[in-house]
Amino acid sequence: MKRSRIAFALSSVVFLVVLAISPVKDMLLEWKGYQKDYNRLIQDLPQRVAPAEIGIRQIWVPKLDRVDRCVTCHLGMKEKALAGAKEPFGAHPRIDHDVEEFGCTICHEGQGPATTYKESIGKVAFWEHPMLPREYIEAACGKCHKEKTVTHAPVLSAGRKLIEEANCIGCHKIAGYQRQWVPTLNGIGSKVNRAWLYAWLKDPKAYFPKTKMANFHFTDAEADIMADFLMGFTSFSDSASLDPLPAEAAAPTEAAKTALEELGSTRISEARCISCHSINGKGGSIATDLGKVASKTSQQWLYNYIKSPKRFQPKVLMPRFRFSDKDLAGVVTYMKTEYTDYDLAEPPKHTPDPQYYEKGLALFKKYNCRGCHELEGVGNTGEVGPELTFVGSKKLYEIDFGQSGIEESLPSYLFTKMTKPRVFSSVAKMPDFGFSPEEARAVAVALLGNTNERIPEEMQVRPKQASTYDPQGEFGKLVNDLACFGCHTMEGRGRLVATDLTQEASAAKRDWIENYFKVPYSLRPILTERMPNFRLSDPEIKVLTDYMSKVFLTDTLAHDLSVTEASAAKGKLLYEERYGCKGCHQIEGKGGYVGPPLDKVASRLQSGWIFHWLKDPQALRPESIEPNNKLSDQEAEALTAYLLTLK
Amino acid sequence: MILSRFYRMLTLALLAPLLVAGCGRVKEKPASLAANADSTQHVDSAAAAPAPVLSYEAQQGRNIFMKYCAVCHGTEGKGDGFNAFNLDPKPRNLTDGAYMKTLTDDRLAQTIREGGRGVNRSSLMPSWGARLTKNEILDVAAFVRTFAVDSAAAK
Numbered sequence: 001m002k003r004s005r006i007a008f009a010l011s012s013v014v015f016l017v018v019l020a021i022s023p024v025k026d027m028l029l030e031w032k033g034y035q036k037d038y039n040r041l042i043q044d045l046p047q048r049v050a051p052a053e054i055g056i057r058q059i060w061v062p063k064l065d066r067v068d069r070c071v072t073c074h075l076g077m078k079e080k081a082l083a084g085a086k087e088p089f090g091a092h093p094r095i096d097h098d099v100e101e102f103g104c105t106i107c108h109e110g111q112g113p114a115t116t117y118k119e120s121i122g123k124v125a126f127w128e129h130p131m132l133p134r135e136y137i138e139a140a141c142g143k144c145h146k147e148k149t150v151t152h153a154p155v156l157s158a159g160r161k162l163i164e165e166a167n168c169i170g171c172h173k174i175a176g177y178q179r180q181w182v183p184t185l186n187g188i189g190s191k192v193n194r195a196w197l198y199a200w201l202k203d204p205k206a207y208f209p210k211t212k213m214a215n216f217h218f219t220d221a222e223a224d225i226m227a228d229f230l231m232g233f234t235s236f237s238d239s240a241s242l243d244p245l246p247a248e249a250a251a252p253t254e255a256a257k258t259a260l261e262e263l264g265s266t267r268i269s270e271a272r273c274i275s276c277h278s279i280n281g282k283g284g285s286i287a288t289d290l291g292k293v294a295s296k297t298s299q300q301w302l303y304n305y306i307k308s309p310k311r312f313q314p315k316v317l318m319p320r321f322r323f324s325d326k327d328l329a330g331v332v333t334y335m336k337t338e339y340t341d342y343d344l345a346e347p348p349k350h351t352p353d354p355q356y357y358e359k360g361l362a363l364f365k366k367y368n369c370r371g372c373h374e375l376e377g378v379g380n381t382g383e384v385g386p387e388l389t390f391v392g393s394k395k396l397y398e399i400d401f402g403q404s405g406i407e408e409s410l411p412s413y414l415f416t417k418m419t420k421p422r423v424f425s426s427v428a429k430m431p432d433f434g435f436s437p438e439e440a441r442a443v444a445v446a447l448l449g450n451t452n453e454r455i456p457e458e459m460q461v462r463p464k465q466a467s468t469y470d471p472q473g474e475f476g477k478l479v480n481d482l483a484c485f486g487c488h489t490m491e492g493r494g495r496l497v498a499t500d501l502t503q504e505a506s507a508a509k510r511d512w513i514e515n516y517f518k519v520p521y522s523l524r525p526i527l528t529e530r531m532p533n534f535r536l537s538d539p540e541i542k543v544l545t546d547y548m549s550k551v552f553l554t555d556t557l558a559h560d561l562s563v564t565e566a567s568a569a570k571g572k573l574l575y576e577e578r579y580g581c582k583g584c585h586q587i588e589g590k591g592g593y594v595g596p597p598l599d600k601v602a603s604r605l606q607s608g609w610i611f612h613w614l615k616d617p618q619a620l621r622p623e624s625i626e627p628n629n630k631l632s633d634q635e636a637e638a639l640t641a642y643l644l645t646l647k
Numbered sequence: 648m649i650l651s652r653f654y655r656m657l658t659l660a661l662l663a664p665l666l667v668a669g670c671g672r673v674k675e676k677p678a679s680l681a682a683n684a685d686s687t688q689h690v691d692s693a694a695a696a697p698a699p700v701l702s703y704e705a706q707q708g709r710n711i712f713m714k715y716c717a718v719c720h721g722t723e724g725k726g727d728g729f730n731a732f733n734l735d736p737k738p739r740n741l742t743d744g745a746y747m748k749t750l751t752d753d754r755l756a757q758t759i760r761e762g763g764r765g766v767n768r769s770s771l772m773p774s775w776g777a778r779l780t781k782n783e784i785l786d787v788a789a790f791v792r793t794f795a796v797d798s799a800a801a802k
Contacts, residue, residue, distance in 0.1 A: 084702075093702060093703035093704050094703075094704055094782055094785065094786070095703075096782065152707055152710075154710055526729070577770060578764065578770055579764075579770060579773070580762075580763065580764075580769065580770035580771040580772070580773060582771075583719070583730075583733075583734055583771035583772075583773070584718075584730065584773075586733075591733060592719075592730045592733040592734065593730060593733065594718045594719075594730050616777075618778065625714060625715050627762070627773035627774060627775060627777075627778055628777035628778050629773070629774060629777070630774075630776075630777045
């Protein structure tokens with residue numbers, strides 16, 4: 001009897017415990033703990049914040065196929081009072097997207113429906129998209145924003161720029177990138193000397209630190225074979241040939257040499273070569289460094305190339321300066337004296353490998369040099385690397401981490417691939433682009449954004465269609481010859497190193513444009529890149545200005561106004577006092593120099609342009625940093641009137 | 648005696664899972680989320696000194712500041728941008744903690760939005776309300792605030 005009583009009591013206790021398990025488990029759920037912590041936290045705040053009702057919360061975004069329960073614990077997301085509070089309760093930084101509309105995991109990744117910390121960050125088995133580390137977060141912008149420069153995503157934009165500049169699409173297929181101009185190797189044997197080529201192949205950045213050419217880590221023997229192989233290609237594209245060096249430059253007397261050097265020095269500074277080229281690191285960064293160029297190539301090559309760059313590199317963005325033979329003799333004599341590397345080490349002696357051609361060709365193909373450089377007789381070998389259009393959706397099991405020992409995640413893989421391209425496999429062929437850690441991270445961010453996720457069409461931001469503008473006729477020939485697109489944009493094509501010329505005839509006066517071609521000067525003294533003096537002939541200038549005044553014109557920008565003394569005086573007051581224009585612009589040497597000086601602005605600009613510019617500068621040039629003062633028409637007219645008195 | 652022992656056991660049995668579960672939760676609590684912010688680094692932080700960790704807003708604000716404001720206020724906010732010596736009065740030294748403390752957030756944003764003339768100061772400070780969005784102005788203000796904090800910490 002007693003025994004059965006004990007048994008009964010025991011079983012009751014067990015039954016009670018079993019009954020208690022479920023409610024206790026429910027009470028102790030991780031997220032409930034956070035919600036209670038949150039409610040305790042907000043009691044200490046100076047402002048009143050509504051307490052959280054205990055319960056699961058979620059954001060459902062059907063069009064992105066996301067269910068995100070992150071807000072179950074991230075309760076202070078929208079509470080300004082909780083900015084900087086401890087996680088998970090801190091307010092979300094201000095961004096341009098509404099979290100209710102987009103959810104969380106579309107940007108952060110991780111496992112949206114999960115309700116525990118560990119599962120939600122997604123570092124669990126079989127979840128392929130763990131949360132993006134914060135330094136890679138801009139990768140998510142890239143899923144929808146496909147334009148090259150994404151506002152408010154500087155890392156992503158920098159990465160896309162690097163991918164384009166490094167010409168990754170030479171070896172990898174990646175949708176949305178343009179092929180870069182890379183010099184043809186046809187005739188390289190008649191252009192450079194072998195010692196330079198050998199050193200260049202071993203380490204391109206030693207000669208020119210900013211070069212886009214990657215380091216293939218050739219062994220000495222490989223570099224010897226490649227140098228011998230390439231030096232064999234002595235004939236240029238389109239059977240161009242080198243003219244002999246003018247006699248006066250070939251063997252000048254001492255006195256003549258000094259005169260030539262002086263002439264060359266003048267021409268070089270007039271032509272503003274350093275707008276694009278650097279000399280031992282100082283100067284522009286658009287083109288190669290010239291500090292040691294006379295040790296790389298011969299005077300004869302320099303003479304021929306400067307005389308007519310496109311004969312040898314048909315698509316190069318180097319303008320053809322209108323130098324006379326005498327000028328050129330001076331320029332190359334000066335370059336020989338000034339741009340020679342007198343410390344250049346003698347190249348190691350070598351006996352050419354008897355099979356250098358076959359072995360060289362094999363190396364050339366193995367490393368897909370043809371992906372970037374054209375070479376006569378070597379056809380396109382096709383992409384050798386994997387396609388990267390959807391690399392951001394690569395599954396972890398598809399990646400071979402080898403012996404690298406890095407964290408096994410896609411961001412860390414891509415980052416490491418950019419800094420140590422051959423660390424994952426002994427047979428990897430990818431060259432070393434010399435990316436800094438910041439650059440490598442930017443490239444990884446851009447690549448991570450290349451996913452195959454389905455994004456509704458209306459949520460995608462597509463890049464603008466590439467402009468097909470291609471001027472023909474005499475003007476077109478000149479634009480090509482002077483490589484205008486290298487710095488200027490016209491009708492949506494070209495670069496923005498210098499002014500967008502699409503509306504230039506509405507902006508500037510014809511006389512001024514003509515004079516500017518004759519004697520270009522720097523409108524903004526702070527810029528490095530300056531318009532070179534091409535030494536154009538009068539008929540050439542007429543061709544250019546005729547075309548510009550007909551085509552680069554926007555009728556709606558005309559705005560004639562009569563200048564009265566009263567309106568000009570009112571404008572002057574606005575200029576000096578109310579809007580503080582003098583802070584950035586100079587007149588008669590007084591004022592700032594962020595913007596161009598405004599002396600004689602009336603001889604330069606059209607009245608309509610000044611008026612519309614003052615009303616809304618970015619409507620005319622989106623990249624301008626001129627403040628928009630929201631002037632009334634009367635104010636803008638008065639200011640214009642004042643500026644028109646500055647002749 | 649027997650009964651009281653039963654009660655003791657019962658209490659223990661009921662409390663045990665409570666304790667175990669309670670400990671488990673504490674152990675799983677993430678301490679790392681806030682620490683993640685420390686690893687945030689940005690491409691344009693070329694400075695050799697370890698850059699202070701900026702909030703997301705301040706990072707965005709820095710990009711805007713460098714484009715529009717640094718010409719006068721200087722890249723370090725000291726009011727010594729290359730254009731500063733042409734100006735009278737000089738641009739505000741934004742690292743001046745004592746002064747910046749007297750500025751409310753609203754006033755700071757208003758100064759950026761409406762320029763000097765909006766707040767009875769020199770009109771040499773332009774108004775950016777039409778150029779920058781409301782959020783961009785708040786971002787710049789957030790970044791500007793970091794100058795004074797830094798100098799205070801350095802002292």
